[in-house]
Amino acid sequence: MNKLAGIVELCKGEVSLTINEHKNMYETVQEHVDKLRVCGFDEEDLPPEVVHEMVRADRVVRLQVYPRSPVGFNVYFGTSIDGVIDQAWEDLT
Numbered sequence: 001m002n003k004l005a006g007i008v009e010l011c012k013g014e015v016s017l018t019i020n021e022h023k024n025m026y027e028t029v030q031e032h033v034d035k036l037r038v039c040g041f042d043e044e045d046l047p048p049e050v051v052h053e054m055v056r057a058d059r060v061v062r063l064q065v066y067p068r069s070p071v072g073f074n075v076y077f078g079t080s081i082d083g084v085i086d087q088a089w090e091d092l093t
Contacts, residue, residue: 003085003086003088003089004017004085006089006093007065007085007088007089007092010067010092010093011065011066011067011092012066012067012068012069012070013065013066013067013069013070013071013073014064014065014066014070014073015063015064015065015066016063016064016065017061017062017063017081017084018060018061018062018063018064019059019060019061019062019081020059020060021060021062022060028055029051029054029055029058029059029060030051030055032060033046033051033054033055033060041075045075045077046077050077050078053078053079054077054078054079057079059079060077060079061077061078061079061080061081061083061084062075062076062077062084063075063076063084063085063087063088064076065088065092067092074088074091076088
């Protein structure tokens with residue numbers, strides 16, 4: 001079983017993977033990050049080094065999982081699908 005399938009099996013709620021959502025709204029990565037911070041995502045969710053890499057790559061990969069219930073979620077940001085899946089897998093297993 002691959003890790004994403006394993007994450008889906010472990011979670012009690014939604015698992016969503018979003019790639020380059022900022023491009024739907026004609027935003028830069030930095031503008032998108034700024035909006036995410038207004039919505040409550042802080043430096044723990046979006047560390048400066050991750051934001052820097054996302055800006056450099058012009059890519060935002062976001063994995064949001066609801067591991068215990070449909071109420072609380074964990075979110076992982078990065079520039080690669082495998083990277084965010086690996087982060088989530090480590091946290092959930």
